[in-house]
Amino acid sequence: MVQVMERTRERAGLKQTAAPAVPDVRPLVYDTKLLNLWYGNHHALKNIDLPIRENEVTAIIGPSGCGKSTYIKTLNRMVELVDDVRTSGEILYRSRNIFDRNYPVEELRTRVGMVFQKPNPFPKSIYDNVAYGPRIHGIRNRQILDEIVEKSLRGAAIWDEVKDRLNTNAYSLSGGQQQRICIARALAIEPDVILMDEPTSALDPISTLKVEELVQELREDYSIVIVTHNMQQAARISDRTAFFLSGEVVEFDETDKMFSNPEHKRTEDYISGRFG
Amino acid sequence: MRSTESVRKTFDQELEALKQTLLRMVDLAERALEDSMMALKEQNLLLAKVVIDSDAEINRLDEEINGWVIQLIAQQQPVATDLRKIITALKISTDVERVGDLAANIAKCTLHIGDEPLIKPIVDIPKMASIVQEMLRKSFDAYDLEDPRLALEIAETDDRVDRLYGERIRELMQIMTLTPRRVNQITQLAFICRNLERVGDHAVNMAESILYLTKGEQYHLN
Numbered sequence: 001m002v003q004v005m006e007r008t009r010e011r012a013g014l015k016q017t018a019a020p021a022v023p024d025v026r027p028l029v030y031d032t033k034l035l036n037l038w039y040g041n042h043h044a045l046k047n048i049d050l051p052i053r054e055n056e057v058t059a060i061i062g063p064s065g066c067g068k069s070t071y072i073k074t075l076n077r078m079v080e081l082v083d084d085v086r087t088s089g090e091i092l093y094r095s096r097n098i099f100d101r102n103y104p105v106e107e108l109r110t111r112v113g114m115v116f117q118k119p120n121p122f123p124k125s126i127y128d129n130v131a132y133g134p135r136i137h138g139i140r141n142r143q144i145l146d147e148i149v150e151k152s153l154r155g156a157a158i159w160d161e162v163k164d165r166l167n168t169n170a171y172s173l174s175g176g177q178q179q180r181i182c183i184a185r186a187l188a189i190e191p192d193v194i195l196m197d198e199p200t201s202a203l204d205p206i207s208t209l210k211v212e213e214l215v216q217e218l219r220e221d222y223s224i225v226i227v228t229h230n231m232q233q234a235a236r237i238s239d240r241t242a243f244f245l246s247g248e249v250v251e252f253d254e255t256d257k258m259f260s261n262p263e264h265k266r267t268e269d270y271i272s273g274r275f276g
Numbered sequence: 277m278r279s280t281e282s283v284r285k286t287f288d289q290e291l292e293a294l295k296q297t298l299l300r301m302v303d304l305a306e307r308a309l310e311d312s313m314m315a316l317k318e319q320n321l322l323l324a325k326v327v328i329d330s331d332a333e334i335n336r337l338d339e340e341i342n343g344w345v346i347q348l349i350a351q352q353q354p355v356a357t358d359l360r361k362i363i364t365a366l367k368i369s370t371d372v373e374r375v376g377d378l379a380a381n382i383a384k385c386t387l388h389i390g391d392e393p394l395i396k397p398i399v400d401i402p403k404m405a406s407i408v409q410e411m412l413r414k415s416f417d418a419y420d421l422e423d424p425r426l427a428l429e430i431a432e433t434d435d436r437v438d439r440l441y442g443e444r445i446r447e448l449m450q451i452m453t454l455t456p457r458r459v460n461q462i463t464q465l466a467f468i469c470r471n472l473e474r475v476g477d478h479a480v481n482m483a484e485s486i487l488y489l490t491k492g493e494q495y496h497l498n
Contacts, residue, residue: 260492
């Protein structure tokens with residue numbers, strides 16, 4: 001049918017105009033190749049192939065239990081904290097397989113920051129929360145720490161709200177503010193990649209919007225992978241979207257294409273709310 | 277996987293109702309065009325007035341569809357096929373609304389000609405009109421059946437309409453130089469040809485929208 005259409009179009013001398021595509025030339029940050037993961041006997045990720053590019057926001061969507069959180073936790077090998085996990089295949093981070101026996105996992109985790117579903121600040125002051133990472137990396141100089149804290153809080157779009165009370169406990173902040181403190185804490189170690197696991201699902205709409213705006217700004221300097229249950233959020237803020245279902249990637253494409261003309265019926269059914 | 281069919285039920289019903297409303301609009305516009313031709317051939321001024329009056333209903337449906345589309349976008353935040361259905365309805369209804377205006381324009385030309393005897397038996401203009409009507413009918417079917425092949429046929433037919441339009445205008449110009457006293461009627465007939473040619477263009481626009489609906493890609497057919 002498609003071929004018939006092509007021929008008919010050619011005969012009729014028709015011009016087809018395509019929407020401008022996201023350039024495919026940005027360097028790869030991650031390249032996942034034939035990744036499989038088991039929790040005991042449960043096959044949670046099946047033959048995942050997924051490239052993640054620099055300075056892009058890659059969204060991962062899919063119903064509960066589809067493997068999206070497992071996948072994002074594999075990118076910094078946090079998933080290994082779960083008992084009885086086995087993997088096969090490889091994940092190349094900056095061209096190097098993170099599953100290599102002698103891969104320095106601590107270094108990986110300093111290059112790859114993570115923000116979780118529920119804001120999880122430490123029960124410390126705002127300042128100490130953000131300075132925590134740099135301190136464990138040996139930075140003691142107060143002036144340098146001050147600079148890092150200010151830069152990170154500005155980067156997380158919360159500086160103006162907290163600059164006069166840096167010594168108050170982070171727990172005293174609202175949920176949305178706490179989440180941005182956690183983002184600032186991730187930025188303080190100057191990561192290359194930021195992983196976000198449903199970062200706005202516990203936030204009110206205004207805080208959600210602030211974090212979404214922030215993600216847009218952070219894209220300039222970081223590569224971001226975001227797991228979200230909110231499909232409109234994926235449509236709004238990401239460059240590319242991967243749709244996970246039952247541990248498989250059903251479709252991975254430019255976000256504009258995914259949300260206007262997805263290739264697969266299962267993607268269409270999910271994003272238009274026919275199941276999920 | 278939890279089924280949420282019930283959540284989608286209202287939305288699906290609304291999409292279907294939107295489609296049926298638009299189909300009704302296309303049907304009315306096609307009938308208006310048919311009546312405008314009959315009014316011209318028979319110089320039936322009463323029928324011409326009916327055509328002009330009936331345009332109000334087409335305009336009303338266009339407004340209804342516009343409001344409906346805005347409401348669906350705001351409430352449902354549609355994506356993928358749903359989004360394309362809604363955008364297509366909005367675009368097609370704009371084209372159909374114009375077709376209604378053009379049919380009314382033809383009826384107004386008929387009123388201008390009045391009961392003055394025609395310069396020659398009207399044969400070629402209705403021929404052109406029947407091709408254009410066929411295009412409208414096809415766009416009705418293509419939209420109803422979501423059939424991209426029918427949509428492409430509409431575009432091909434438009435070339436014939438353009439050719440006939442060129443021929444009619446040249447012929448009318450010739451007659452005008454021979455019988456300058458009939459310049460009013462000849463000008464009105466030329467306007468009618470122009471209006472029919474424009475209907476063809478709107479049918480092609482509708483075909484483009486239907487191709488977008490069915491294939492998710494933008495086409496320029498003329």
